[in-house]
Amino acid sequence: MIATARLARTQAAAGRLLTTALLVGSIVGASTLMQAAVMQQAHANPLGLAQNGSGGLEVESDNGIEWRRNEQILIARGNAVAKRGTSRVDADELQALYRDRDGNSEIYRIIATGNVRLSSDTDVATGDKAVYDIDQAVVVLTGENLKYQTPKETLTAEESLEYWETDRIAVARGNAVAVAEDRTLRGDTLTARFEPGEGGTNELRRIDGDGNVTIRTPTDFVIGDQGVYDAKTGIATLIGSVKITRGENQLNGDRAVVDLNTGISRLTTNGTGGSKNRVRGLLIPEKDEKDGPADAGTGN
Secondary structure, rough: OOOHHHHHHHHHHHOOOOHHHHHHHHHOOOOOOOOHHHHHEEEEOOOOOOOOOOOEEEEEOOOOOOEEOOOOOOEEEEEEEEEOOEEEEEEEEEEEEEEEOOEEEEEEEEEEEEEEEEEOOOOEEEEEEEEOOOOOOEEEEEEEEEEEEEOEEEEEEOOOEEEEEEOOOOEEEEEEEEEEOOOOEEEEEEEEEEEHHHHEEEEEEEEEEEEEEEEEEOOOEEEEEEEEEOOOEEEEEEEEEEEEEOOOOOEEEEEEEEOOOOOEEEEOOOOOOOOOOOOOEEEOOOOOOOOOOOOOOOOO
């Protein structure tokens, strides 16, 4: 049982240090230091330490664990790992901030820096830094190469990437891109909403886009100021300066409902037909390669 800093230093010098939440709790005078904060909601979740299974939070590191009692911080350095059930966080350094509550100590925040990777059996999220608020059950990733992957979707961003565990919501900010099957959605901000699928995995329900929203399929390219993509029906609804391009053909309007499965699109001016603007379209006939310039338009 790890109960002293001296033993931690000895194991760190010898190689990899392993400590568990239940054992670390004995150091700070509470047997559930990390466990208390993460057991409030113990149902399965594909990504996140707060809800995946039961039991304490296990921490490993190559270079030991530093305990700052006065600051109420535990710091793990060197290939640090925090894991619980099938979920884990890997980083160069992990900081666990705890507080005293009703005579016990509980972790309320984890800060991961350097080569951050959150993962489960099915989902993976990466970035340079992650701040994990256990009270709110939300992880915010920042830095380069921000990405969240499920077995069927990939979500990337340039500014930040959030994952709300309880609500199963991922928010990508800054040139956000979502790829689902053969469909690519872009926007200043994309909010992907999931629901429990088979085995508790994340199953995409819808994506909300705000600012410079585009949807690209093998046949269509749709632009709007805002948009909603319903993954269950394959229908996308866009509003604000909407343009639908298919080959050389283009339709313009204020609002569009596009069935990405059938290719049927419906455009209106403002959704009520009361706008002074009109829906406009440019349709270019397909060229018949068999007809030469002398034959075209002869009427014979």
